[in-house]
Each structure stands twice: as C-alpha cells, then as structure tokens.
Amino acid sequence: PKSARIYSETLSNLGVSTDQEVKIIRYGFEGWHLRYKLEKDLIEEYDAQVWEWAS
Template sequence: MSSVPVFAEPEELYDLVLDTRKQPGKDYVIVDVRDADFKGGNIPGAVNVPANEMYDKANDLIREYANVPKVYFHCALSQVRGPKSARIYCETMNNLGIQTDQKVKILRDGFEGWHAKYKKEEGLIESYDESVWEWDIIKE
C-alpha cells in the first residue's frame, strides 16, 4: 500500500514521546525539516533534515526508517515545508516501489504549536534555548 501523508494532532505525538516503551527510530520517527529555525529546541528524538535537502535525503531516510510504523514530519507551522517534505518522502517511496504499511503524518501546527502547548512540560522539548523564544516573531 502506498503512503499518503495525513495530519496528526499534537496529542498523538505527545503520547508517543512520553511512552517509555516506545523508542524513536524504532517505533516512530520525527523528521524536523526546519533549517536555521531548528536552533532553539526540538521535539525529543527528532531527526533534523532541512526541507531544502529533502529531495537529496529522501532515499537515505527511507532506507533507514522504512520499517518504522509511523513517521511524523513537521516544520515551524507545518503549513509548507513539513507537508511538502512528507509528500516528497511518500512520492520517493512510491517511485522506489516500496510497499509498506507505514503511516506518514504531518504534525498539525508544527513546532511552534508544540512549543506553545508543551514548553512548560518536562521532557517534551530538548536542546531548548529560551532566548530564541523571548520576543515575538514580528516586531516593528
């Protein structure tokens, strides 16, 4: 069955990240496609593959994670880079003729939504740099 990416609510990933029986890279993988905006923090266990490298890295990701049941993609807001990267991943898998039951998902609201919702909870953001988040996105 070929994969088509669908959106996942943050609570679904929250449950996986906090489940000590589940291992990133084995039971699920989180692909964070932010580039310079990756600095400042990430979801624990996330693999950083900047969106502008996805065409070049899709084969490597598939080779490494094809047997992982769930793959979650996200960027800052999961409006452009995350969904596009998930689509590239799925299309590459389909073009390679890989048949899998893997679920490819896009984290709704991206890392910004994750940060807003879970920044105060222990163990839900790693490599956190509060200074990156001190001021509003747009200040004029």
C-alpha cells in the same frame, strides 16, 4: 506537508511497500513540542536546554 508528500512519492518511486502512514503535525514541530514536551514516553532522553528555542 511538502516534505511528507516528497517522502511518500519517493517511497512509491522506489517501489518500497510499507504500512507506514504519513501524518502532518498541526503547528509543526514547535506546536508538538509545546504540547508534549513533558511526556516522557514520547521523547527519549529529553534535554530541555537543547529545545529552548522551541519553547
């Protein structure tokens, strides 16, 4: 949540207008990875060895 807030505030402070939405990933990247690592359309060129630490 902290990095999402900083990102959003930085865009605002720079006067950047965007239709991007900041989303918080429940359980962080590790949780996202565990749930979606086999979804080929979500991760380009997925290499399981690179992500062993997140298993």
